[in-house]
Amino acid sequence: MLEAAIGKMRGGGYKATPQRTAVLRALAEEQHQSLEEIRARCPGVGLVTVYRTLDLLGELGIVRRLDLGDGARYEMAEDHHHHAICESCGDISEFEKCPLDPTLLPLEASDFEVRSHSLEVYGRCAACR
Amino acid sequence: MLEAAIGKMRGGGYKATPQRTAVLRALAEEQHQSLEEIRARCPGVGLVTVYRTLDLLGELGIVRRLDLGDGARYEMAEDHHHHAICESCGDISEFEKCPLDPTLLPLEASDFEVRSHSLEVYGRCAACR
DNA sequence: TCTGTAATTGAAAGAATTTTTCAATTAGCG
DNA sequence: CGCTAATTGAAAAATTCTTTCAATTACAGA
Numbered sequence: 279m280l281e282a283a284i285g286k287m288r289g290g291g292y293k294a295t296p297q298r299t300a301v302l303r304a305l306a307e308e309q310h311q312s313l314e315e316i317r318a319r320c321p322g323v324g325l326v327t328v329y330r331t332l333d334l335l336g337e338l339g340i341v342r343r344l345d346l347g348d349g350a351r352y353e354m355a356e357d358h359h360h361h362a363i364c365e366s367c368g369d370i371s372e373f374e375k376c377p378l379d380p381t382l383l384p385l386e387a388s389d390f391e392v393r394s395h396s397l398e399v400y401g402r403c404a405a406c407r
Numbered sequence: 408m409l410e411a412a413i414g415k416m417r418g419g420g421y422k423a424t425p426q427r428t429a430v431l432r433a434l435a436e437e438q439h440q441s442l443e444e445i446r447a448r449c450p451g452v453g454l455v456t457v458y459r460t461l462d463l464l465g466e467l468g469i470v471r472r473l474d475l476g477d478g479a480r481y482e483m484a485e486d487h488h489h490h491a492i493c494e495s496c497g498d499i500s501e502f503e504k505c506p507l508d509p510t511l512l513p514l515e516a517s518d519f520e521v522r523s524h525s526l527e528v529y530g531r532c533a534a535c536r
Numbered sequence: 537t538c539t540g541t542a543a544t545t546g547a548a549a550g551a552a553t554t555t556t557t558c559a560a561t562t563a564g565c566g
Numbered sequence: 567c568g569c570t571a572a573t574t575g576a577a578a579a580a581t582t583c584t585t586t587c588a589a590t591t592a593c594a595g596a
Contacts, residue, residue: 345474
């Protein structure tokens with residue numbers, strides 16, 4: 279999985295530096311991390327490099343940036359999924375099954391070409407009820 | 408509409424100051440404004456007061472904060488709607504018809520109590536195609 | 537394997553955004 | 567109309583992200 283990402287970098291003409299792979303490894307350890315959480319997992323890498331690597335991985339489609347109300351978070355893009363955010367404890371969980379009904383999308387009719395979408399569900403998780 | 412919001416403020420024990428109503432009026436003029444756009448519409452109101460008013464209106468459910476990738480934006484909560492964001496020109500349009508199929512939501516089964524959701528659709532608008 | 541070079545790194549400075557502090561002002565109750 | 571707790575805003579601080587630039591390094595080609 280990391281190999282695939284590293285290949286994508288090299289394929290794009292970018293160097294696979296130790297710093298970049300360290301950030302990648304950090305991202306692979308847990309989803310939805312804040313910048314400081316990522317930084318804590320790759321202590322040797324400078325702040326600026328982390329930012330730049332996240333940008334690069336974002337452009338390559340390897341990483342996605344989230345903004346769920348409490349600042350920026352980052353996750354490996356991997357498979358299509360959505361987020362369920364508990365308003366009580368802040369826990370973020372993922373679900374794969376996409377509840378979007380494409381036939382209900384009125385946008386194509388209005389000449390808007392849909393490329394992607396993101397869906398966030400807010401509520402209370404099992405533990406908090 | 409502004410009256411309703413002002414009533415909600417007073418009902419919550421908050422004062423309806425000229426600054427707060429000025430921010431409300433600014434918000435009513437256009438959806439998805441950045442902080443500076445809002446500020447430009449109520450020049451007499453101090454920066455801190457704008458931030459605090461947006462917080463307050465958010466707590467009261469009158470205003471919603473968005474984060475669509477280019478920093479914070481604010482909109483009157485009003486009716487349930489979603490956003491279509493053009494990746495080319497950045498234009499944000501709204502659509503009311505919710506394409507969520509509730510029967511596909513697998514969350515209730517996992518004891519997650521859904522309270523609300525937000526859906527953003529990314530792509531290219533008619534003008535940019 | 538070695539070398540040259542363009543890409544990359546990171547410290548420091550800067551910019552942008554949001555929050556805190558606190559003294560002065562004011563909305564609205566009685 | 568006066569009192570008081572809530573509100574305001576200027577200044578300073580905190581936080582978050584970006585730019586700059588000299589030093590370092592990955593890796594393509596010899």
